[in-house]
Amino acid sequence: MNHLDELESKSIYIIRETFKQFKNPALLWSIGKDSTVLLWLCKKAFYGKIPFPVVHIDTGYKFKEIYKFRDEYAKKWNLNLLISKNDKADKKEITPDKNKFECCNARKTESLKQTVKENDFDALIVGIRRDEHGIRNKERFFSPRDKEFNWYVSKKRKSTEKGDSPFVSMQDAEFDGWSIFATDFGYETNHVRVHPLLQWTELDIWKYIKKENIPTNKLYFSKNKKRYRSIGCETCCKPVKSNSKNVDEIISELKKSKTLERDGRDQDKEDEYNMQKLRSLGYM
Amino acid sequence: MKSYNKILIIGIDGMDPKIVKNLFSENKLPNFQKLSETGSFLKLNTSNPPNSPVAWTSIATGVNPGKHNIFDFIRRNPENYLPELSLSKNVGEKYESIVKSESFWKYTSKAGVPTTIIRWPVTFPAEKFDGKLLSGLGVPDIKGFLSGYSYYSESVETKRTQNNILKVIKENNLIKTELYGPKIRKGTDIIDIKERLEIKIIDNNSVKLKINNKNYSVKKNEWSDWIEVEFKVGLLKKVSGIFKIYLKDTNPFEMYATSIQIDPSNPILPISYPESYSKELAKDGLFYTLGIPEETAGVEDGIISESVFLEQINDIEEEKTKLFWKEFETFKKEKNGVYAFVYDSSDRIQHMFYGKDDNKEIKNYYMKKDEFIEQVLEQIDKNTLLLIVSDHGISSFKRAISINTWLVKNGFMTLTKELVENDDGVLFKNVDWSKTRAYSLGFNSIYINLKDREGKGIVEKKEQVVNEIIKKLENLTDNGKQIVKKVYKGDRIYSGDYAKDAPDLIIGFNPGFRMSWQSSIGGFTKEVITNNNKQWQGDHLIDPSFVPGVLFSNIKLNKTSANQPDILPTILDALNIKVTNDFDGMSLLK
Numbered sequence: 001m002n003h004l005d006e007l008e009s010k011s012i013y014i015i016r017e018t019f020k021q022f023k024n025p026a027l028l029w030s031i032g033k034d035s036t037v038l039l040w041l042c043k044k045a046f047y048g049k050i051p052f053p054v055v056h057i058d059t060g061y062k063f064k065e066i067y068k069f070r071d072e073y074a075k076k077w078n079l080n081l082l083i084s085k086n087d088k089a090d091k092k093e094i095t096p097d098k099n100k101f102e103c104c105n106a107r108k109t110e111s112l113k114q115t116v117k118e119n120d121f122d123a124l125i126v127g128i129r130r131d132e133h134g135i136r137n138k139e140r141f142f143s144p145r146d147k148e149f150n151w152y153v154s155k156k157r158k159s160t161e162k163g164d165s166p167f168v169s170m171q172d173a174e175f176d177g178w179s180i181f182a183t184d185f186g187y188e189t190n191h192v193r194v195h196p197l198l199q200w201t202e203l204d205i206w207k208y209i210k211k212e213n214i215p216t217n218k219l220y221f222s223k224n225k226k227r228y229r230s231i232g233c234e235t236c237c238k239p240v241k242s243n244s245k246n247v248d249e250i251i252s253e254l255k256k257s258k259t260l261e262r263d264g265r266d267q268d269k270e271d272e273y274n275m276q277k278l279r280s281l282g283y284m
Numbered sequence: 285m286k287s288y289n290k291i292l293i294i295g296i297d298g299m300d301p302k303i304v305k306n307l308f309s310e311n312k313l314p315n316f317q318k319l320s321e322t323g324s325f326l327k328l329n330t331s332n333p334p335n336s337p338v339a340w341t342s343i344a345t346g347v348n349p350g351k352h353n354i355f356d357f358i359r360r361n362p363e364n365y366l367p368e369l370s371l372s373k374n375v376g377e378k379y380e381s382i383v384k385s386e387s388f389w390k391y392t393s394k395a396g397v398p399t400t401i402i403r404w405p406v407t408f409p410a411e412k413f414d415g416k417l418l419s420g421l422g423v424p425d426i427k428g429f430l431s432g433y434s435y436y437s438e439s440v441e442t443k444r445t446q447n448n449i450l451k452v453i454k455e456n457n458l459i460k461t462e463l464y465g466p467k468i469r470k471g472t473d474i475i476d477i478k479e480r481l482e483i484k485i486i487d488n489n490s491v492k493l494k495i496n497n498k499n500y501s502v503k504k505n506e507w508s509d510w511i512e513v514e515f516k517v518g519l520l521k522k523v524s525g526i527f528k529i530y531l532k533d534t535n536p537f538e539m540y541a542t543s544i545q546i547d548p549s550n551p552i553l554p555i556s557y558p559e560s561y562s563k564e565l566a567k568d569g570l571f572y573t574l575g576i577p578e579e580t581a582g583v584e585d586g587i588i589s590e591s592v593f594l595e596q597i598n599d600i601e602e603e604k605t606k607l608f609w610k611e612f613e614t615f616k617k618e619k620n621g622v623y624a625f626v627y628d629s630s631d632r633i634q635h636m637f638y639g640k641d642d643n644k645e646i647k648n649y650y651m652k653k654d655e656f657i658e659q660v661l662e663q664i665d666k667n668t669l670l671l672i673v674s675d676h677g678i679s680s681f682k683r684a685i686s687i688n689t690w691l692v693k694n695g696f697m698t699l700t701k702e703l704v705e706n707d708d709g710v711l712f713k714n715v716d717w718s719k720t721r722a723y724s725l726g727f728n729s730i731y732i733n734l735k736d737r738e739g740k741g742i743v744e745k746k747e748q749v750v751n752e753i754i755k756k757l758e759n760l761t762d763n764g765k766q767i768v769k770k771v772y773k774g775d776r777i778y779s780g781d782y783a784k785d786a787p788d789l790i791i792g793f794n795p796g797f798r799m800s801w802q803s804s805i806g807g808f809t810k811e812v813i814t815n816n817n818k819q820w821q822g823d824h825l826i827d828p829s830f831v832p833g834v835l836f837s838n839i840k841l842n843k844t845s846a847n848q849p850d851i852l853p854t855i856l857d858a859l860n861i862k863v864t865n866d867f868d869g870m871s872l873l874k
Contacts (some may be wrong), residue, residue: 037761086439105442148443148453271711273467276446278367278805279428281357282580 002087004208011196013179014141018123018194021183025123031066032231033216034127037205039195040214050079055115058085058108060282061096061233069217086111096235113149125194130260131201143193144185153221158187202261203254210247221245229261287860289619290668295626296653298334298634300677301327301834303646312585312651315658319836327845328835331678331754332777333728333790334828336421337370338407339675339848344766345385346852349678350778353384354406354727355786356486358804363427363739365712367725367805372408379409384782388852389415391624395861399622400611410557418556420626421575425543426466426525432543433582436461438536454537465515465544466523477515485534499557504531507599510570524550526570530592545573569733570608571603578632584819594596597629621833636679669858673835673851683762684800684816686809693812694756703810710807718742721749725806727799728824729787762813769794769827792827799825804854841872
């Protein structure tokens with residue numbers, strides 16, 4: 001098997017394992033390239049028809065091209081699409097121009113929480129990759145969350161029997177070579193995040209898109225010498241300089257690139273830290 | 285001329301001569317009044333602009349900003365136009381002072397006079413000299429910020445907001461939450477180090493806090509004692525912090541926590557010189573170390589009441605006065621010495637309560653200081669020169685002016701997108717520098733986008749742009765009122781090696797007007813003029829002629845007014861210390 005076949009095979013195994021081990025899983029689809037590849041893999045895993053809901057967290061600020069793509073392919077691929085939107089954020093006028101941090105929290109995190117609660121999902125299949133961001137490095141394929149959506153390495157047992165460790169591990173390492181994954185993490189688990197694309201790189205994604213001819217949002221391709229390398233809310237994404245007008249050109253651009261994929265994302269921590277520091281002067 | 289063995293300098297940040305005179309007429313400051321009759325009471329002309337870092341540094345160094353290098357609270361990096369705080373600068377993990385002139389304590393200690401300096405502004409990080417110093421304004425909290433409370437609440441919806449309001453859940457009268465501590469860099473990320481915090485509800489009026497396996501009992505409706513916390517930031521590295529909490533309610537649970545201060549008994553950063561000095565002071569009890577420890581943001585955000593804020597100020601004042609007397613005992617016993625001590629809660633009270641109830645809270649503060657001065661006067665001898673100084677006065681702040689928006693509307697600056705309400709273009713994100721001739725940053729400053737000086741400079745010769753801005757700004761009005769008294773040219777009012785880094789223009793606002801907060805950090809409001817609806821109704825960042833400070837002394841100074849750079853030559857003169865240096869002030873004893 002070549003590298004891409006190996007990646008595909010492992011991801012499909014994880015997706016099928018999820019369907020088998022959990023009662024009520026769902027797939028998160030942001031309509032970006034990664035989650036679209038993930039959706040493609042889910043289709044492949046179940047021979048064309050995905051047997052669980054596909055959830056789109058709609059912040060209300062996504063690019064119009066994202067909405068168009070979503071509606072077109074949801075129909076074409078016959079998805080059980082569930083759109084989740086936090087109306088409270090609109091009522092309270094929490095907007096990105098006022099406070100990006102609160103906006104993200106209300107429109108993404110809170111919205112997701114509501115959806116998980118309302119639909120009683122016990123597993124969420126998510127398209128994150130280890131190479132995206134430092135903080136995602138320590139993630140594992142199956143990763144438990146508590147009711148506050150926090151991740152803990154270990155938690156105290158409710159009751160212990162003699163000889164038992166007082167702690168239950170919330171994070172088991174998988175026996176990678178044998179494809180044995182822990183999926184049961186104890187009573188404090190609210191749901192489990194499943195990350196079938198964890199070992200993929202940005203370049204793998206684009207090579208796979210080429211190989212499988214997967215439809216991709218046109219925002220990724222160069223227009224006026226700029227393209228989006230990572231897409232999300234229109235208010236918080238910036239294009240990068242690029243002349244890549246098709247998948248082949250993106251692949252050769254990435255092979256030469258030294259910048260980070262999320263460099264165009266506006267949640268630049270350094271800026272945010274400096275802003276917080278200046279604001280803390282208190283001369284409001 | 286008589287010389288003195290000892291000099292006692294007491295700083296009272298923001299003490300205003302108008303309010304002092306008003307209280308004199310009501311006979312409410314008997315000791316200051318006595319001092320003004322037997323000694324002196326002068327207006328101390330403030331720096332331009334009249335803000336604390338500039339002013340206190342001018343007092344300490346005897347020179348103008350062109351020599352000491354502090355021009356505003358906020359300065360810019362000319363290469364990328366980004367705003368930075370002027371209080372100190374970060375070099376990697378370390379802090380460095382940007383003050384370029386020597387302060388009086390360097391001269392006096394070098395001359396062999398025992399010198400102790402407590403809480404003088406812009407002295408962080410504490411630098412090496414032959415005396416003892418505890419830093420003031422500029423000392424950060426353990427996150428590296430200048431303020432920042434936390435609020436733990438059962439009744440909020442969001443898990444955690446940007447200003448650290450955290451949702452907590454009570455289960456069997458137990459709350460498990462976290463304290464947010466130092467921020468550390470990991471690759472491109474900045475990560476919060478957290479420590480577990482457990483809160484057990486004992487009854488309706490008290491809780492028990494558990495941090496690092498230590499327990500603290502806390503009662504409702506009062507500020508707690510100091511709570512200590514240790515954060516593990518690395519394999520062997522720990523950061524110690526201290527904070528206080530105010531328990532508002534147990535059901536629903538509502539608890540306020542102050543900024544986590546650097547622990548003076550185990551300081552992670554150089555808040556004193558020698559390093560052991562803060563530890564020595566902390567032996568008699570922990571104390572607030574943050575440069576601006578007063579929780580103004582908590583009041584501004586409606587989370588703590590005015591009275592809770594005032595209780596905190598009382599607490600801070602008590603701690604400081606305890607420190608004052610501790611060091612005064614040593615000063616009193618010695619044959620010679622210099623002892624300087626700065627109080628600055630006065631400034632925060634003035635910002636928050638100016639114009640309210642006939643300035644009742646401000647007056648109360650001045651009256652308490654009068655009682656303190658009485659005790660001081662009783663204990664100093666005729667060989668001690670007493671100087672009581674303030675850096676500036678206070679005025680009102682009713683209308684906020686966005687100079688950056690004004691520059692856009694008047695064709696000096698071009699944006700890449702339309703001006704909108706609540707634009708997030710802070711840090712000049714949406715500025716087209718290739719079409720921008722001037723920009724504003726800080727509370728009074730304008731810089732010309734000069735070629736070969738600014739990163740993307742386009743202006744060849746600044747004089748014409750400078751004159752055009754002055755003419756237009758001095759004619760700017762709000763309902764018929766002139767907004768700006770005078771616009772000063774940096775190269776005219778400053779001189780010295782660092783004058784080249786000065787702003788090109790310094791705006792002297794008329795009373796009632798001040799730079800908008802957004803504009804000061806490179807942001808924009810849709811309109812040039814907006815109402816200031818905040819509790820923060822007092823300010824002094826206006827033309828210096830409106831907000832002089834005060835100078836009291838126990839000796840007759842045959843002057844009608846004095847300038848800030850006069851203080852240092854006066855101190856040296858009084859102690860008969862001769863130095864050859866190019867000071868901008870003159871001894872007031874001559």
